[in-house]
Amino acid sequence: MKFFSFWRSLASFRVRIALNLKQVPAEAIHVDIDADAHRADAYRKLNPQMALPALVTDDGTVLVQSLAIIDYLDETFPNPPLLPADPLGRARVRGLALIVACEGHPLLTPRVRRYLNRELDLRDSQQSAWFRHWTVETLAALEGHLAGHKATGTFCHGDAPGLADICLVGHVTAAINQQISLSPWPTVKRIHETAMALPAFAQAHPRVQPDTPEAMRVK
Ligand SMILES: N[C@@H](CCC(=O)N[C@@H](CS)C(=O)NCC(=O)O)C(=O)O
Numbered sequence: 054m055k056f057f058s059f060w061r062s063l064a065s066f067r068v069r070i071a072l073n074l075k076q077v078p079a080e081a082i083h084v085d086i087d088a089d090a091h092r093a094d095a096y097r098k099l100n101p102q103m104a105l106p107a108l109v110t111d112d113g114t115v116l117v118q119s120l121a122i123i124d125y126l127d128e129t130f131p132n133p134p135l136l137p138a139d140p141l142g143r144a145r146v147r148g149l150a151l152i153v154a155c156e157g158h159p160l161l162t163p164r165v166r167r168y169l170n171r172e173l174d175l176r177d178s179q180q181s182a183w184f185r186h187w188t189v190e191t192l193a194a195l196e197g198h199l200a201g202h203k204a205t206g207t208f209c210h211g212d213a214p215g216l217a218d219i220c221l222v223g224h225v226t227a228a229i230n231q232q233i234s235l236s237p238w239p240t241v242k243r244i245h246e247t248a249m250a251l252p253a254f255a256q257a258h259p260r261v262q263p264d265t266p267e268a269m270r271v272k
Contacts, residue, residue, distance in 0.1 A: 054077070054078075054079040054080065054108060054109065054110055054111060055079065055080050055082055055108070055109040056068065056069075056072065056079040056080065056081050056082065056106060056107075056108055056109075057082050057084050057096065057099065057100075057105060057106055057107040057108070057109070058081055058082070058083065058084070058105055058106045058262075059083060059084055059085065059086045059091075059105050059106075059264065060083070060259050060260075060262040060263075060264045060265040060266075060269075061086075061259045061265075061269075062086065062105045062106065062259075063158055063161075063223040063224070063226060063227060063259075064104070064105060064106055064118075064119040064154070064158070064223075065105050065106040065119070066222075066223045066226065066257055066258070066259055067119040067120075067123060067154070067219045067220060067223055068106050068108065068119050068122050068123060068126075069256075069257035069262075070219045070222070070253055070254055070257040071122075071123045071126050071127070071135060071219060072126065072257075073252070073253035073254075073256055073257050074133060074135070074214065074253045075126055075127075075130040075132070075133070077126060077130050079108065081262075081263065083263070083264035084096050084105055085264070086105065086163055091103045091104065091105055099115055100115065100117050102117065103164075104117070104162070104164075106119060106122065107122075108122045108125070119154065120150060120151075120154050120216075123135060123216060123219065127216075133213065134215070135215045135216045135219070136215060136216055137210055137211065137215070142204065142210060142211075145204060145210060145217075146209065146210045146215055146216050146217045147216065148198075149195065149198060149199070149209055149210075149216075149217035149220065149221070150216045150217050150219070150220040152191060152194050152195060152198070152220075153191060153195070153220035153221065153223065153224045154220050156191065156194075157187055157188065157190070157191030157194075157224055158191075158223070158224065158227070160183075160184075160187040161184055161187060161188065161227055166180060166184075169183060181231075184227075184231060185231055185233065188224070188227055188228050188231060188233060189228075189233065191224055192224070192225075192228060192233075192235070192237075192238045192241055193237075193238065195221060195224070195238070195240075195241050196237075196238040196239075196240055196241050199240040199241065199244065200239070200240040205240065207244075207247055208244055208247065208248065209221060209244055214248055214251060214253075214254070218244060218248045218254075221241060221244055221245060221248070222245055222248050222249060222254055225241060225242075225245040226258070226259065258271070
C-alpha cells in the first residue's frame with residue numbers, strides 16, 4: 054500500500070496512528086502542502102479534492118478521507134479493533150470522532166487559512182482568533198461528552214484506544230500548536246496524555262516524521 058501524507062497534516066496523523074496500531078506497513082509518500090504539491094497535477098489526479106491523506110491499495114484503488122481509510126483498515130485488519138463491538142458504542146465513538154473530523158478540523162485546514170488570508174484579507178490576529186475559536190469549541194464539545202460519561206474509561210470509550218482517541222489526539226495537537234492551555238478540559242487532557250504515551254501514537258506524531266522539517270522536529 055502507498056500512503057500519501059504530510060508531516061503536519063492532522064488527518065494524516067490519524068491514519069498513521071491506525072496503521073501503527075494495526076502494525077500494517079505502508080510506503081509513505083510525502084506530499085508537501087507548504088509547497089502546494091497537493092495542488093499539482095500529480096496529486097490532483099489521485100485526489101481531486103487536493104487534500105491529504107490518500108491510501109492506494111495494492112490493486113491501485115485510491116481511498117480518500119481519513120475516517121473512510123481508517124474504516125477500511127479496521128475492516129481489513131480487524132486487530133486491534135478501533136470501534137466497539139456493540140452498535141451503541143460504535144455510534145458513540147463515531148460521534149466523538151466526527152466532532153473532530155467533521156466539525157472542528159475542516160475549519161482549521163490550510164485551504165481555509167488561504168481563503169481567510171487571500172480572499173477575505175483578514176489580519177493575522179483575526180485569523181488566529183478564527184483558529185482559536187473553532188479549536189476551543191471542539192475541545193469544549195469533547196470534554197462535555199467525555200467527562201463523567203459512564204462509557205469513558207482510560208480512553209474515550211473504555212480502556213482500549215480507538216477511533217475517538219485517534220481523532221482527539223490530533224485535535225489536541227492543533228490546540229498545543231496554538232499554545233492553548235488544556236486545563237479547562239481535564240478529561241481531554243488526560244486521554245491525550247494517556248494515548249500519546251503509547252508508541253503507536255507517539256511514533257505517528259507530526260514532529261517525528263521523516264518529512265518533518267529539521268526546525269520542527271522534537272529534539
Ligand atoms: N476530512 C478530511 C480532511 C482532509 C484535509 O483537509 N487534509 C488537510 C491536511 S490535514 C489538507 O490536505 N489540506 C490541504 C488544504 O487545505 O489545502 C480527512 O479527514 O481526510
